Amino acid sequence: MSRIAVLADIHANPPALEAVIDDLSDLEIDEVLVGGDLVGRGPCGSTVVDRIEELGWTTIRGNHEDYVLSFRRRDVPDDWLVADEWSASRWMAEEIDDRHAEFIDALPFSASAETDADLRLFHGSPRSYNEGIGHWTSRGTLEEHFEGIDESLLVCAHTHRPLKRELDGGMVVNVGSVGLPFNGDPRAQYAIFERTAGTGSWTVEFRQVDYDRDAMLKHYETTGFLEAGGITAHILKRELEQARPYLVPFLKWTEIEDVEPTFDRFDDFLSIFDPEESMMDFFNRVRD
Ligand SMILES: [Fe+2]
Ligand SMILES: [Fe+2]
Numbered sequence: 001m002s003r004i005a006v007l008a009d010i011h012a013n014p015p016a017l018e019a020v021i022d023d024l025s026d027l028e029i030d031e032v033l034v035g036g037d038l039v040g041r042g043p044c045g046s047t048v049v050d051r052i053e054e055l056g057w058t059t060i061r062g063n064h065e066d067y068v069l070s071f072r073r074r075d076v077p078d079d080w081l082v083a084d085e086w087s088a089s090r091w092m093a094e095e096i097d098d099r100h101a102e103f104i105d106a107l108p109f110s111a112s113a114e115t116d117a118d119l120r121l122f123h124g125s126p127r128s129y130n131e132g133i134g135h136w137t138s139r140g141t142l143e144e145h146f147e148g149i150d151e152s153l154l155v156c157a158h159t160h161r162p163l164k165r166e167l168d169g170g171m172v173v174n175v176g177s178v179g180l181p182f183n184g185d186p187r188a189q190y191a192i193f194e195r196t197a198g199t200g201s202w203t204v205e206f207r208q209v210d211y212d213r214d215a216m217l218k219h220y221e222t223t224g225f226l227e228a229g230g231i232t233a234h235i236l237k238r239e240l241e242q243a244r245p246y247l248v249p250f251l252k253w254t255e256i257e258d259v260e261p262t263f264d265r266f267d268d269f270l271s272i273f274d275p276e277e278s279m280m281d282f283f284n285r286v287r288d
Helices: 014-025 045-055 063-072 084-095 098-105 139-147 213-222 230-242 247-257 263-272 279-287
Strands: 003-007 031-034 110-112 119-122 153-156 163-167 170-174 188-195 202-209
Touching: 003 014, 014 045, 014 188, 014 202, 014 213, 045 084, 045 098, 063 084, 063 098, 084 230, 139 163, 139 170, 153 188, 170 202, 213 230, 230 247, 230 263, 247 263, 247 279
Parallel strands: 003 031, 119 153, 153 170
Antiparallel strands: 003 188, 110 119, 163 170, 188 202
């Protein structure tokens, strides 16, 4: 019976990744898979790509791999190449070099474990790396996800929130995020899978690992990311500090209110936003 670790959403955070690597070295693990979003939302993408390449773990592609590649190719709307709120994305696309870009561009959409053909990994869902599976996902949708795959264990990430859902004959596990959790717990999070002897059913252990977050916050300054990345880099730093999402709800809110995403507007947003409230409830409140 193999023990398989899956980690994802490292988001350019080397101290968090190193803490997970240390944690793994104390455990008997047969295989490690990486669920995408190595880069993006942070200043040290190149260090993370180098380390993952060196480890040789099976790795798939997340939506942030494609964001970074799109910016490198300048294959984005014209105003994203100049607007302030996209300066962080431009900076992150420049931070990696051609070799890193080649590595992430070769990553597949999905992978199975080599040591157990019953585990299948996607970044978001079998349909899209932008479709997060969470507590809001209906049972019917989960069943549709299983119709397209042969495996009984579907492992995913992207929402930055760990989750386990069981169905007849299948289990879905979201492993959470190593580098930028959104569940209020700032520790690096990942999961370990093992089959129960006899029944062969899967068990999952969610792990949380302390790491030097201050060292990561310092990278925001020493790399120049915080200064060059404007409001977006400041919001990403806040997400790291609070382990809660701010950037996506803020940008959506500026669209609804038809205002520019500036520092002042972010202060206005903070006065009404509760990161523990569901996004749906927040936007219903804003629209009322
Ligand atoms: Fe992510
Ligand atoms: Fe993602």
